[in-house]
Amino acid sequence: MPIEKIWVLAEHADGGPSSTTLELLTEARSMGTTVEAVAWGPATSELAGTFGDYGASTVYDVGDIGDALPGVSVAAAAAALITSGNAPDVFLLPATFDGRDIAGRLSARLDIPVLTNVVGLAVDGDTVLSQHANFGGTQVATARFTGGRPWLFVVRPKTFAAEPAGSGPAQVQAAAVPSDLGALNTAKVLERHVEERTGPKLDEAAxxxxxxxxxxxxxxxxxxxxxxxxxxxxxxxxxxxxxxxxxxxxxxxxxxxxxxxxxxxxxxxxxxxxxxxxxxxxxxxxxxxxxxxxxxxxxxxxxxxxxxxxxxxxxxxxxxxxxx
Amino acid sequence: MNVVVCVKQIPDPAAPGSLDPSTHNLVRGGKLILDDSDSYGVEMGLQLAEQAGGGEVTLVSMAPAGETSGLRTALAMGAAKAILVSDDTLAGSDALSTAKVLAKAIERAQPDLVLAATESTDGYTGTLPVQLAELLGMPSITFAKKVLISDGTVRVERQTEAGYDDVECPLPAVVTVTSGVVEPRYPSFKGIMAAKSKPLEQLAVSDLGLTSDAVGAAGARQEVTGVSAAADRQAGEKVVDEGDAHEHIVRFIEQLKLA
The missing domain is CATH 3.40.50.1220 (TPP-binding domain)
Incomplete structure (x- = not known):
């Protein structure tokens, strides 16, 4: 079965996508024929143009999750899409705080394994080979899944270069958070603190x-x-x-x-x-x-x-x- | 206040590990030790149980060949007892199948709180604690840099890209702690002696009601197809400072032509 549909967990804040989101969308284009984004937050639909520009034809919008942590709610929404017959072949998630939470929750919820710390990807026929830097980068291991899809890969930031595709805006499709999450979804954010920094951002500075x-x-x-x-x-x-x-x-x-x-x-x-x-x-x-x-x-x-x-x-x- | 702390016993990171080029398994030599990242969870668990004025810390671990030396270290710090799952069929387990094993072992302890490190020092997949939470049907808060318990609620300062969030959830819950969250105590001589006689229950996969196809290499549903040495970055010029080393750096920066 060829690799066709690739999902990317698309993170955004303050009206812009994270740089890793654009890197993953770019890589996804070279892996499959259809790229779709999964995103959350009240302003997701405003980024349909950007996600489309980097190759996403559809963005599944989980919407405003309020004070809930993304791990449970976004994973549950994605799992509901997947089990309702809309499964991708591959799901790329960024190795960020929330990306790892969502990958872990989704993996256990669907009983599918996850490969983490990915620093390279290659489609090889009907399989995907992932590269992992071990022991501080002294060794590179190549791995692949042997079980059913979707295959979950958690990718380290800056693994790929971001390049726009110049394509039109993504179609926004609502993806609901299931209402029966019970105790799982009881963690609430009470207050958010921003640690102010001056000068260029650490991960963007020359x-x-x-x-x-x-x-x-x-x-x-x-x-x-x-x-x-x-x-x-x-x-x-x-x-x-x-x-x-x-x-x-x-x-x-x-x-x-x-x-x-x-x-x-x-x-x-x-x-x-x-x-x-x-x-x-x-x-x-x-x-x-x-x-x-x-x-x-x-x-x-x-x-x-x-x-x-x-x-x-x-x-x-x-x-x-x-x-x- | 009963706390389960998930601990991993790993090869000493001071002796760098490697993957065997033919079997692709981790080459293990010598005794396993308590993962340094887990000593923070053990300390946090001990402090929270003390503050609650009762309860105890139970360690849960999975390791090959009945390995207990790392568990003894954590028992010497003050944990009350330990559950070790050790079984040949667990070789080659990935994070999810390890989470399945730990979840079954943790259910036996019926904890109010499950603590784990954000990731292990040797494998650093960082997904196991959330997989565990999902399997246990519990909420989770990852990347805690401060943990407070009151009235059946855990309140955490959770690290974020921008800073940190105050997050709260009802118990029971899974919380992952970052290194440095507390200062782990050194085991006292008395503690080390006491640890030798503390209860350490050893279980096999069959004791947990799991089948061998759900765990180990069979349950992992992934394989390492190759291992190679990373492209070596060449070491460049090395200068011993004799008072003028900064000039070398200035010249180096100038030839980079930074904008």
Missing amino acids: VVVAGGRGIGSADDFAMVEELAKLLNGAAGATRAIVDAGWVPFSYQVGQTGKTVKPTLYIACGISGATQHLVGMKDAKSIVAINKDQDAPIFSISDLGIVGDVHQVVPKLIEALKARG
């Missing part, structure tokens, strides 16, 4: 300057921020210093944080745990500053400085300021 344990203390993170600002970049962090409470989670680069692919990544006092490398190893160029000459980060760095960040970074900041 330059990322990140700090790890080696920067010494929460106060010393200021030099990472200053260097990032000087280079019109964004400041990032390792899980270790986010866990230690030095900076908020929104700074985290790595497996559990953001995946970044900047032109330049400057790693300050970062040893290079696999957890971190998986989120930044595809940067175009990497500069690392670390006291330990055997730190794993040096093995993927284009320029490695064996030295103390407290010496090197302030001098670098002064030199860049002097350069103007």
Whole structure:
């Protein structure tokens, strides 16, 4: 049975689609003949033009889910579509907070497995081969489903490049959340907090300057921020210093944080745990500053400085300021 | 307040793992240890049970060959007992079939709250806790960076792309905690000694009312078709700082011609 219909979980906020949504729609076009989006939120229909432009012929609109978490309600709505005879061959979901929740809920609800952490996809006849980066990206495993469809793939951000297809707006079709969810759907959002950040977004910045344990203390993170600002970049962090409470989670680069692919990544006092490398190893160029000459980060760095960040970074900041 | 904490016993991440090129299974060498990510759930469970003024923490784990060393670590931290599912037919299980096994084991403990890490350190699929919640018929809140319990309700600060949300749901529920949410205690000598005699129930797949075709490689309905080394990124120039290393960085940045 050929691969024909591909679904994409389309996330959007503040009137625009997430960049991963556009990446997945673009990839979906090359995989099948029909691309359809599944989305939720009060303003989904306003994005029918954008989703269509990237290849979706239909967008299933789950609508406003109010204060419910998307995991249960969107998965249940998608499951209802699938079991009513409208199943896709493949369903691509982004590896985001809600994308993973929806994939997990849908998988258990329909009793179908899910492949996660996908970093590459290829249609091979009637099957789909997915690539997975293991052990911090040192090994790539290729996998495929052997059971029935739909096949669920949770794909890491920035795996594919987004390209518009120039096609017309998607047709909007309502997809209802089943009313019999009972206890499952009792989690409610009481309040949403936005952690304000200045400068470019971490996962979109051309330059990322990140700090790890080696920067010494929460106060010393200021030099990472200053260097990032000087280079019109964004400041990032390792899980270790986010866990230690030095900076908020929104700074985290790595497996559990953001995946970044900047032109330049400057790693300050970062040893290079696999957890971190998986989120930044595809940067175009990497500069690392670390006291330990055997730190794993040096093995993927284009320029490695064996030295103390407290010496090197302030001098670098002064030199860049002097350069103007 | 009875809390189940799902824990995974994994090969020591300090010794990097790999997949066997011929069998595509995880190469396991040496003793398994408690996944560091799970020590936060164990600590959170202990604190919540203490705050509730009663109840206990039960560990639930699935591991090959009756492996218990990681469970003993968590028991030494203060968990009251452990349920271990170990069975040869479980080899090759994926996240969903593991969730089916854990759900059956958890039902036996009848918890008010199920805690798990957001993802394991070695497999990091990150879908198992929600699959578990769906199978248990419970609500779930993932990515908790703060957890409070009061009057049969759990209230969580849940990480989001933009910041965090305050989310609430009635118990019983599944909550996944991020690393760093609490400071895990070190097992005391007394705790380590006490752990040796704490109840540790070992179950097989048949004890859970599951059939072998629903779990293991048969239940996974997926296969690894190949494993290859990732394209190596070449290490470039390495400079030992003698007071002028920043100049190397400035030159490097200049040749990038950043806009």
